Amino acid sequence: MYFKQDDIDKLLDNLRIEEVVGEFIELKKVGSSYRGLCPFHADTNPSFYVNPEKKICKCFVCGSGGNAINFYSKIKNISYMEAIKELSKKYRINIKEYNNTNVNENYEKFYQIMEDSHNFFMEKIFSQDSRGALEYLSNRGLDTSLIKEHQLGYAPPKWSELYELLNNKGYDNEDLLALGLIKKSEEGRIYDAFRNRIIFPIFSPSGRIIAFGGRTLEKDNSVPKYINSPDTPIFKKGKNIYGIERAINIKNKNYSILMEGYMDVLSANIFGFDTSIAPLGTALTEEQAQLIKRYSSNILLSFDMDKAGISATERASFILKSQGFNIRVLQFEGSKDPDEFLKKNGRESFLKVVENSLEIFDFLFKLYSSEYDLKNNVMAKQNFVERFKEFFSNVENELEKEMYLKNLSEKIDINID
Known part of the structure; x- marks a missing residue:
C-alpha cells in the first residue's frame, strides 16, 4: 500500500x-x-x-x-x-x-535506512569525537536543546563507521550506494560519504528523512565546505526544499521566507521565523517553486547581499513569477546574510526589514537602474527596458502584467504602447 x-x-x-x-x-x-x-x-x-x-x-x-x-x-x-x-x-x-508495488516496498526500506543513519548521526553529535562540531554550532548560536530540536547530527572522521553499523543491520551495499551514504573506490574499498561533518537532516513534506547535508569541519580548503546527498530513489535535489517539513507553518501563516543555506534557516527558526526554507545547494527550480506553492503563494526572498545572492534573487524571482507568486525582497544593511543580521540585530530589527521589503518589480527597477544612465542616454534607456524582458515574460497574470507595464512606463517616461 x-x-x-x-x-x-x-x-x-x-x-x-x-x-x-x-x-x-x-x-x-x-x-x-x-x-x-x-x-x-x-x-x-x-x-x-x-x-x-x-x-x-x-x-x-x-x-x-x-x-x-x-x-x-x-x-x-x-x-x-x-x-x-x-x-x-x-x-x-x-x-x-x-x-502496493515492489517500488514502494523498496521505498520503505530506503526510508528505514535513512532513519537508522539519522539516529547514528544524532547519537554521534554528543560523543567525544564531536567537540569541534559542538564548538562550531555553539559559535553559531545553537545550544544543546536547539541541536536536539532541529535533529542535527555529526558524521565522525573514521572512514567507515556508519557503513559498519548499517552493514551489521543487514542492509545491502547496493542500497547504501543508491542512497549516497557510502562510496566505493576503484580498488573496491567502501567508505562513508559523510566524514567529519555536521549533519543537517533533509525531510520530505510529510516529515520523513530523505537526505542529508554535511558541513565540513576540516581546515583543508580542498575539501568542499558543504555536500548534499546525491539524487536517490527517494530524493531529488531539484524537487525538495530544506525546512519543508514545517510546511504547516507556511500554510497557517500564508507566507514563506526563502533563504540560501541551512544556517540561515536555523537562525531564522531560533528567532521565531518558522516559515523559513532553502533550496538544496542549487539555484531554485520550477519543481521547488511548485512544492512551495502548495502551501502559500506569498514569499519573501532573503538571500545573501553579495553579487551572487543578488543574482540568485533575480533568477528565483523569474521562476516564482512564472508560478504566480507574490514576491517581496528583504535587504539587509551591514550584514552579509540573514544569519549574521539576526545575530547582530535580533528579531525586532528583522521585522523592520520585512516591513521595508521591496515588491519584486521595485527591487528589479532599483537593481537595473543602478547599471544605466537613464537621464541622458537613449540607448541606455532602451537597454534598461530590455532587462525587464525576462521578468515580464514570466508574469502570467495579464492584469498584473498591465500594472507593472504602467508602473515602468511612468517611471522612465516612455509610452506604455
Missing part, C-alpha cells in the same frame, strides 16, 4: 496531534502547548512537548518526535504507511489507498 503526498497532507491537516499523542501518554496543558513524560526513553521529568499550532511533538532530551504520523509509527512500532492507514481509519479521515 501507499498514499499520495496530497492525501498525507490532508491527513496531517485534519489530525489533532494532541489527541493522537494523548492516547499513549498523559499530557498536561502548559500555555498553548502540552507536556508529558517521553515514551521513548526513561523520562522522570516531563520533557515531551506537543505543539497543536505547529502540529508537531518533540522530546528535548532524546530528540524523538515529529508529526502525528511519525509519532504513531514509532510508538506502535509499525511502518510509516501502516501508521497512515491506521490513523486515517481511526479518525475517519477519508484518503485513498493505492495498491
Whole structure:
C-alpha cells in the first residue's frame, strides 16, 4: 500500500496531534502547548512537548518526535504507511489507498535506512569525537536543546563507521550506494560519504528523512565546505526544499521566507521565523517553486547581499513569477546574510526589514537602474527596458502584467504602447 503526498497532507491537516499523542501518554496543558513524560526513553521529568499550532511533538532530551504520523509509527512500532492507514481509519479521515508495488516496498526500506543513519548521526553529535562540531554550532548560536530540536547530527572522521553499523543491520551495499551514504573506490574499498561533518537532516513534506547535508569541519580548503546527498530513489535535489517539513507553518501563516543555506534557516527558526526554507545547494527550480506553492503563494526572498545572492534573487524571482507568486525582497544593511543580521540585530530589527521589503518589480527597477544612465542616454534607456524582458515574460497574470507595464512606463517616461 501507499498514499499520495496530497492525501498525507490532508491527513496531517485534519489530525489533532494532541489527541493522537494523548492516547499513549498523559499530557498536561502548559500555555498553548502540552507536556508529558517521553515514551521513548526513561523520562522522570516531563520533557515531551506537543505543539497543536505547529502540529508537531518533540522530546528535548532524546530528540524523538515529529508529526502525528511519525509519532504513531514509532510508538506502535509499525511502518510509516501502516501508521497512515491506521490513523486515517481511526479518525475517519477519508484518503485513498493505492495498491502496493515492489517500488514502494523498496521505498520503505530506503526510508528505514535513512532513519537508522539519522539516529547514528544524532547519537554521534554528543560523543567525544564531536567537540569541534559542538564548538562550531555553539559559535553559531545553537545550544544543546536547539541541536536536539532541529535533529542535527555529526558524521565522525573514521572512514567507515556508519557503513559498519548499517552493514551489521543487514542492509545491502547496493542500497547504501543508491542512497549516497557510502562510496566505493576503484580498488573496491567502501567508505562513508559523510566524514567529519555536521549533519543537517533533509525531510520530505510529510516529515520523513530523505537526505542529508554535511558541513565540513576540516581546515583543508580542498575539501568542499558543504555536500548534499546525491539524487536517490527517494530524493531529488531539484524537487525538495530544506525546512519543508514545517510546511504547516507556511500554510497557517500564508507566507514563506526563502533563504540560501541551512544556517540561515536555523537562525531564522531560533528567532521565531518558522516559515523559513532553502533550496538544496542549487539555484531554485520550477519543481521547488511548485512544492512551495502548495502551501502559500506569498514569499519573501532573503538571500545573501553579495553579487551572487543578488543574482540568485533575480533568477528565483523569474521562476516564482512564472508560478504566480507574490514576491517581496528583504535587504539587509551591514550584514552579509540573514544569519549574521539576526545575530547582530535580533528579531525586532528583522521585522523592520520585512516591513521595508521591496515588491519584486521595485527591487528589479532599483537593481537595473543602478547599471544605466537613464537621464541622458537613449540607448541606455532602451537597454534598461530590455532587462525587464525576462521578468515580464514570466508574469502570467495579464492584469498584473498591465500594472507593472504602467508602473515602468511612468517611471522612465516612455509610452506604455
